[in-house]
Amino acid sequence: MAHEAGYRLRIAAPPEIGRHVHVIGRDSQFGQLTDLLDAARRGNGSSALVHGEAGIGKSALVSAVVEAASSSGFAVLSCHGIPGSGAAGFEGLHELLLPLLGRVDALPPRQRTALDVAFGAEGEPADRLVTGLAALGLLEEAAARGPVVVLIEDLHWLDRSTADIITFLAARMGVIPALLLATSRTDRAYPDRTAHFKHHVPLDPLDQHDALALVASHAPELTPLQRRRLVERALGNPLALTEWASIPSWVEGTFSGGRGPVPVSQRLEDSFLAEVALLPRATRRALLVAAAGQDASSYEVLAAARSLGLDPRDFTPAEAFGLITLVNGSYRFRHPLVCSAVYDNADSDARSRVHTELAAVVVDAARAVRHRAAAAAGWSEEVAAELEGLAVAAGRRGARTEAAAAWRRAAALTPVAAERARRTVMAAEAARQAGATVDAATLLAEARPIVEDEASVVQLARTEWMLASTSTTLPDRSGDELVALSRTLKDPDDRVEVLTWAAVRGYTRQDIPADVMAAVADELRRPGLAVTEHQQLLQSIGLALIGSADRIASVEKALSIFHRQVRETDATLLNCLAFAVEDTHDLAAAARVWSAEVDMFHRSARVSDETVALAGRGTARVTGNAIAAGLADCEHALRLSSDLDLSVVGAIAAADIARARAWRGEHDLATAALKTCAELSGLTPFARVAASASWASAQMAANDGQPEEAIPHLLKCVAHPPIGLWAGADLADAAVHAGWPDVVDGWLEMATAALATSDSDHLAMLVERSRALLAPGEEARAHFERAITRGERSIAHLDLARTRLFFGEWLRRERHIVEARGQLSAALHVFEAHHAMPLARRTARELAAAGGVQRTQPAPSVDAGAVLTAQELHIARLAAEGQTNRQIADQLYLSHRTVGAHLYSAYAKLRINRRSQLATALAATPA
Structure with missing residues (x-):
């Protein structure tokens, strides 16, 4: 790691920052940004994006702001984007954090390791969230010594991995005394990142008054008529105003292009080309080398130029014209439009020759491969193989967006169709890992018609399945399509895996016809299909999810098999294991599986997989009555799912947050969680999500004393057995109060059938409790007593307390007052301890009616x-x-x-x- 390279914090200056600075036509924007600096000095950090068309004055504005900040005691950290750079990823982040890397030991260990790996060290790559937190931690360390301004110039040209980290930081600057200030073009060709910044500073063309003032300050020798002509042609673009002020054809109105429909940026490029045309031919060629080698040092540019027969002195006329400048060992163009004008207007053969020579001299291997790829005019297996190596290396560093781009370019250069298909599939998987869902789906569509070899066919199916598992916007294969695919595969591992996917799809979606699920079961039971322990485990998971009599023999043994080697796809299969265990109605064992996943993926910094496991554990915990722990899991999963764009996972977490909040009677928070769930679910929510959300709605209706409203929600839950089996236990209480006892029959039949193959004390308690509520007269007592006996063997403390409440209510109605007090007092203690306030109030009223004392022990001073x-x-x-x-x-x-x-x-x-x-x-x- 590098040291701080001269980074120093200066003494803080007066609270009024930069009020003496004047940027023509941008006073309000300058004031807005300096106000943000003042707020940052007071500890209220923020982020701002200055955006607009090329030449609109973004750099001039932020330079003035940064100058004001620096002169008033702010430290300055910066990086800038370069067109076409970033083949390996994280180059911009390294430039930004280089002055702070001497403080990397202050970071938590995994964050420190993530940053090391991102910058080229050996190790497992982390999700971008961990790397982003490491960058945030370093900025916090810097800001602990004094306020900081973080300048990101040309965000649209940063390597995508760095740009993702910048947008991550932009949303979190409020916690530190710093202002993150970025500039970006508004062209549709670039990603729109405005939503991640708290403040937006759009720059529009200058009005006529300000445009005239700018021309007057820049070219005072022009006459009023010449200034008006220039202002009319420049359309308020500051770069055009200042550049054209020295061009007679523009000033005198003789430019042949006229106003016309041509964008100002294009006319600026034309004027720059006209300026370049005045240079010697050798200098024009030298400028092309500099334009193609913007990511190269001046030494590399000069070496490439020599190979093309040029001399270092050929750059001198361009420097004299002010078109390029040597800055910190690199050539910088006066404006990016100069560079694009030079590069875009060169013929393809000239560009190819320049990139070939740059590839031969640049030191960095990743940049060399990029130049060789840019030089390639047709198919080239040699370059494609190099790009594949670059893709693998970028993926190992966690630069998955760059890996996807390298895979995609490699595929485009690959002459053999089968290899081209394989590389396209790998590009899709890298894009999926990068969170580029639409790109991944597009690449899969490109690969599907040409993919041939079995390994690529299976990888395509895996990527497709994992995309559909975390997004509601993408279709996935139907159950019969997965069965058909499995029959074409020779590798038993692949066949069992695909069939397991079919089973879990049917389990989570509940939309596969029974005959198709029967076909899945038949395929899984095919003799000789599963031989190894791993195959047999997947076979048993699939059969358990289908609902057959097969069960997971040993959860601990199953986990040990996965622990031996955790592959990329095992995350989905571990989720299947958890679902299969849930289907045995053992919520505690299911929570153990989810916990094992959380630990496993946390150690390997696979945050997306860990987020899925957190949401799964949250569901099991909330259903199993561990409300506080389940709420913590779900809120953690919801926060991470937002950072990682995992909408389905976020929807599940939000639905379970609503359930936990409903238990506590926190109506507003539960309502907000349900709203979040609906927003994340899209138009076609997963059945599991819809069932959990309906259960939360039923709980809220019950809290409000509206059983008639709760019942339809509960019946929707019952339609999805994995959730409905537990949610349906609430039906009996609502049905009795609404006078609709028959609605419980369907759930009782389902739950009784489930108990026939399960020894779940929790489920047995719920079944006996429901029978008790529906039973006439004294028949209820035996059911209540059996329910309490089974409940006392479980860890479902809240459901046991609810059973005691219902029993206590029955006892009081039957005039068994003393016995009722005992049940109600025990229930009240549990409800209060777990903050289940609606049930606590109901129990307290019932206990008061029975003549009991409501509180058995003093409340803590602070809960x-x-x-x-x-x-x-x-x-x-x-x-x-x-x-x-x-x-x-x-x-x-x-x-x-x-x-x-x-x-x-x-x-x-x-x-x-x-x-x-x-x-x-x-x-x-x-x-």
Whole structure:
């Protein structure tokens, strides 16, 4: 790692920043940005994107702002985009963070490792979230010494991996005294990143008054008539105004192009070309070398020029004209439009020769391959193979967008169709890993008609399946298509895997016809299909999901098989294992599987897979009554899914957050979570998501005393058995109060059938409780007592308390008052401890009617579960266990200073002032 390279923080200056600076026509924008600097100095960091067409004055404005910031004590960090650069990824990030790398040891270990790998060290690549947190941590370290301005010039030309990190940072600058200031063009050719920035500063053309003032300051020798002509032609573009002021044809109005429909940027390029045309031929060729080699050093550019028969002195006329300047060992053009004019107007043969010579002299291997690819005019297996190597290397560093681009270019240069298909499939998988869902789908569509070899066929299907698993916008293969695919495969591993995908698709979507699922089961049972332990495990997972009598023999043995080697696709298969265990109605065992996934993927920095596992564990925990722990999991998963663009995962997490909030009676928070769930679900939500959301809606209706509204929601849940089996247990209470007892029959039949192959005490309690609520007279007692006996063997404390509540209500109606008090008091204690306030109030009313005392023990002075947010409570628990801020940051994907801020807030809410007091303050709050 490099050291700080002269980075220094200056003493803070007066609060009024840069008020003496004047940028013609941009006073309001300059004032807006300097106000943000003032706010950053006070600790209110932010981000701003200055955007507009080429030549509109973005660089001039931000240069003035940065100058004002620097002169008033801000440290400045910067990087800039270069057209065509970034083949290996993270070059811009390295430029930005280079002055801070001496402080990398301050980061949590996994974040430090992620940054090391991104910059070329050996190791497992991390998801971009971890790398982004590492960058944020370094900026926090810098800002701890004084305010910082982070300048990103030409964001649209940064390598995509760096640009993704910049947009990640832009959304999080509020936590540090810093302003992230970026410039970008508004052309449709570039990604629109405005949504990630808190403030937008669009630059429009100057009005006539300001345009005349700019021309007067730049070319005072022009007459008023000449200035007006120039202003009329420049259409308010500052670069055009200043450049054309020295061109007689533009000033005198004799330019042949006239106004016309041609964009200003094109006319600027034409004027630059006219200027270039005045140079000697050798100098024009030298400019082309500099334009093609913008990512190269001046030494490399000069070496390539020599190979083309040029002399270093051939660059001198261009420097004298001010078209290029030597800055820090690299040639820089006066404006990017000069560069594009030179490069775009050269013929393809000339560009190819220049790229060939640059490839021969540039030191960096990735840039050399890029130049060789740019020089290639047709198919070239040699260059394609080099690009494949570049793609693999970029992927190892976590630069998955660059890896996808290299794979795609390699495919375009590949002469053999089968190899071209393979590389296109790999491009699609790299794009999927990069989060470029649309690109991945497009590449899959390109590869599908030409793919031949089995390995590529299976990889295409895997990528397709994993895309569809995390996005509601992409279609996936039907069950019968997956069965047909499995029959064409020779490798038993591939066949079992594809059939398992078919089973899990049917399980999660609940839309595959019974005959197709039967065909899947028949294929899975085919003699000799599964021989190895891994194959047999997948076979048993698939059969369990289909709903056959087959069950997972040993969860621990199954996990040990996966632990031996975790492949990219095993994330999906581990999820299948968790679903299969859930289907045995053992929620605790399912949570163990999800926890094993969380740990496994956390260690390997596979954050997307970890997010899926967190959401899965959250579902199991909320359903299994571990409300606080489940809420923490789901809120964590929702936050990460937003960062990683995993809409389906976010929708699942939001639905379960709504369920947890409904348990607690937090109506507004539950409603907000359901709204988030609907937004993330799209037009066709997954059946699992829709069922969980309906369950939350039913709980909210029940809280409001509206059983008639709750029942339709619960019946929707029952249509999706994996969720409906548990949700349907709420039907009996609502049905009795609504006077519709018959609606429970379907669920009771389903649950009774499930119990025939399960020894789940939790499910048995729910079935017996439902029968008790529907039973006449004294028949109810036996069912209630059996329900409580089974419930006491489970860890479903809230459902057991609800059973006691219902039993207590029945006992009071039957005049067994003393017995009723005992059941109601026990229920009330649990509801209050878990903050299940709607049920606590209902129980308290019933207990009061029975003449009982409502509180069995004094309430804690401060209830941590009530005053802390889910994230604050999670962080506080980890801190109470002895974890440091950096360890917690690694665990929760936060910066360590953000963890410190959350703890500081928790201390204040808990009325404590030391870490050692946390354990006591949290003791009364259930997990």
